[in-house]
Amino acid sequence: MSKFMVIGLGNFGSQILRTLFEQGHEVVGVDLDREKVENAGEFSTRSVVADAEDNDFLEIVGALGMDAVVVSMGDHVSQSIITTLLLREIGVGHIIAKANSASHGRALGKVGAHKVVYPEKEIAVKLARQLTNPSMIDYLDLADDHVMAELLPPLEFTGKSLAELDLRREYNVLVVAVRESIPEKFVLLPPAEYVVKDSDTLIMLGKSADIAQLEKMRE
Amino acid sequence: MSKFMVIGLGNFGSQILRTLFEQGHEVVGVDLDREKVENAGEFSTRSVVADAEDNDFLEIVGALGMDAVVVSMGDHVSQSIITTLLLREIGVGHIIAKANSASHGRALGKVGAHKVVYPEKEIAVKLARQLTNPSMIDYLDLADDHVMAELLPPLEFTGKSLAELDLRREYNVLVVAVRESIPEKFVLLPPAEYVVKDSDTLIMLGKSADIAQLEKMRE
Ligand SMILES: Nc1ncnc2c1ncn2[C@@H]1O[C@H](COP(=O)(O)OP(=O)(O)OP(=O)(O)O)[C@@H](O)[C@H]1O
């Protein structure tokens, strides 16, 4: 069991507090707003009304003893920067800060955040990709321009086996799994003779441009 | 090129507006707040100050002609529900609505949202998983309790080949790729004689519990 502190109990802050609490960890919530602190009482070990920019407070409440501290005050840019700075100065070893813009994120990194997250941007980029390409069910950016994508197969794939389609040679992508929907079943590394149905989705790995090529075939 | 409308220009709304605009699509931003509308002018085709709960307005501004409309008013629960209802009543074919709680999301579904997104919750769950398990770099939930995870390999894997480790038989997981960090290189479906280095990360597929087993080995 680990110990976490979350400073700033907006939408994101209270979600991370609740998720860690429900996983059985010790979590402390901090906010200036009394009502938010009272609401957080149900999904935290302890919740405290305080100003996180008060240096003495961070030491008293035991920020140093936490496995990680999350600073979630995206719209309160100066407060989040000062709080991150103070946490780093007292020696907190793992600080995660939420940013609402790229410049805010860079400043948080400079003053000591170990990790910066951009929740709205991350989901906006994913949603934009799904809106502009309906065959893309879900994806994850990997490294070196590779993506893992779950796609509806192009219509001309239906009724053909993976061996016939020879996706590695033809399109430079790798089918690592198939999700069948009737009944819902997940087939890891399907055999070459697997025949694609139009109700299947294909989980593929490949370079972003190669995957995009396949997405366009269905339009 | 497609046409999108985004109603509610908070953090998430303005991010999705900007992302779609930068991808070259026609985007219309709507908000009650004049300052937010003026700021959005730079990253939208058109931005309009208006009350989205005004039925006539939605028809005049052409919501019906959009490929999709995003309703992003998570904290304004009643406004987002009424706006979603009105959009559906005038016949908009693809409505995506942001929710800040599960009950808000269910109500949006009932009044006609085609898709409900929970940006804060989705990233909070991912961050909580990374915080409580430092060997987990990134992951994506697939179907039927399967996950795709990028993990730091357990220390005892270092110096062993994938054939020796025999991960499919021993742990019921599949290594679909390896990310080398020095130099950064991505190896799709590594050969059986690939020897794991401690600076590599392994991209694996498997059941959530089987992947979790591997994560724990590194603690
Ligand atoms: N100095 C401070 N000390 C403690 N809490 C603070 C301080 N300044 C602001 N807060 C709190 O931080 C919380 C979150 O602020 P903010 O709205 O900036 O976050 P956000 O990241 O935009 O929110 P969301 O997660 O809802 O998108 C608010 O509840 C506010 O009361």
Ligand SMILES: Nc1ncnc2c1ncn2[C@@H]1O[C@H](COP(=O)(O)OP(=O)(O)OP(=O)(O)O)[C@@H](O)[C@H]1O
């Ligand atoms: N009836 C309405 N018509 C148009 N815009 C509205 C209406 N009601 C609220 N808004 C706008 O919706 C925007 C977003 O509202 P809200 O804060 O509820 O969203 P949120 O999802 O919590 O925000 P964020 O994306 O920042 O987390 C605000 O800018 C507000 O002015």
